Amino acid sequence: MDAQNIPAVAADNLVKHYKSVAAVAGISFRLTPGSMTGLLGGNGAGKTTTIAMIMGLVQPTSGTVSVLGAQMPQQRYRVLHRMNFESPYVAMPLRLTVRQNLSVFAQLYAVDDIGERIASLAADLDLTEFLDRQTGKLSAGQKTRVSLAKALLNRPEILLLDEPTASLDPDTADWVRSRLDSYRIAHGATILLASHNMNEVERLCERVIIMKTGRIEDDDTPARLLNRYGRETLEQVFLDVARGQGQYREAAQ
């Protein structure tokens, strides 16, 4: 496979068991470079575990996952500098100022012109006036924007986002979505977005993977999903799938 045809992310028969519980029960998918894919599912569907395996933080029980051709987690140091993430499971150190936090991560990611990059991101994410404020003294929405700035510091080719707008008011959430979309278009980045927010996924993603109890229940474009289920919104499709009326099973592929 030449470099042009290497998928941004490729999961093959990916399984993760925590003791006797199957968090992910054998999923396969490929993410095309430059695409934005939504990962939908209720609590315990396996979204976070899937993202954690893509990041190399969790070792799969079986199956494989690769990022830009590198097997995770074994070859993670080949690609970690080309990817980034944002998740509600992690936070930035609260006592450090926004500028200190961002400069530490910029140095970890070997970003060139750190001062310039931070200033540009701060301007883009409306953080300039908070740069010298302690991160712990920011509102939830401001902290989310700081986490997003951290996730974009190294201009990642792969961006993994777990509930990026969960704690934001509708206006700020909408604003963040537009920033994510413009980043993807400007940099040709591949974005995997795990979310409970159907409107967000419908608006941003060209493809939707719906998970339930560790399995992929459906995988298609938003338009085709709506058409196939005869529904008007993705939320209705999601509810159909959650109630066991899914029309696609990976095993059937």
Added chain:
Amino acid sequence: MSDTGVEFSINRVAAMVRRYWYLLRSSWPRVLDLVYWPTVQMLMWGFLQLYVSQNGGPLVRTAGIFIGAVLLWDILFRGQLGFSISFLEEMWSRNLGNLMMSPLRPVEFIAALMIMSIVRLLIGMIPVTLLALAFFGFNFWSLGFPLVAFFCNLMLTSWAIGIFVAGLLLRNGMGAESMAWTIMFLFLPLTCVYYPVTVLPHWLQYVSWSLPPTYVFEGMRALLIDHVFRADLMLEAFAFNIVLFAGASIAFLKLLQSARVQGSLLQGGE
């Protein structure tokens, strides 16, 4: 680019040291804590030494034997604590996932924690040694080259224990936090900080001699009581330290791998 994580970047180590330095600078209670307990300990043992020397035999009259012991013990204990607390700061702030997902290698993370343990130790110990001189006339720095040998061996032990505790924290989350605070106290009776090894039951002496700090504390007593620097003891301590450090590093890597299997790197919870 290496797949193994062995590739080392001074820049990434510097970034982590900078992160911990910012934290210390932003919080005066953290700085006060570095000085407070070593000062209390030194004063308590110093006055005890004064009392015993006024009423005891020739051995206990030996200048600074208790103060020297407590200062060296603080190097060992505070060295490990400085390492472990810096690591715990990442768990308390839920930042571990960010670091584990970054290009930071485990060896760079550990190097930064080692540097910070020295920085924290110096912030705490320098004022305390000056107080020991002012209150009891005990000049810790006059120990000269032997002090360097004592310091290096004690730091190696403290780092080895710190690395092992970091592995436990990665694998078991905050449920293992108490280990960070208490593990070194197991060394207090066994490494004979305040008394010679011969005081221990015969069978326990074998255990004691398998621990590197025992050689340092015996070396300190030889220096203060007999005015002899026992280089042989320091070399033996160093040899045991190499084994301990290698064992702790292997344990850390195994525990890190186990944390990936258990999925505890993202949560860092209980």
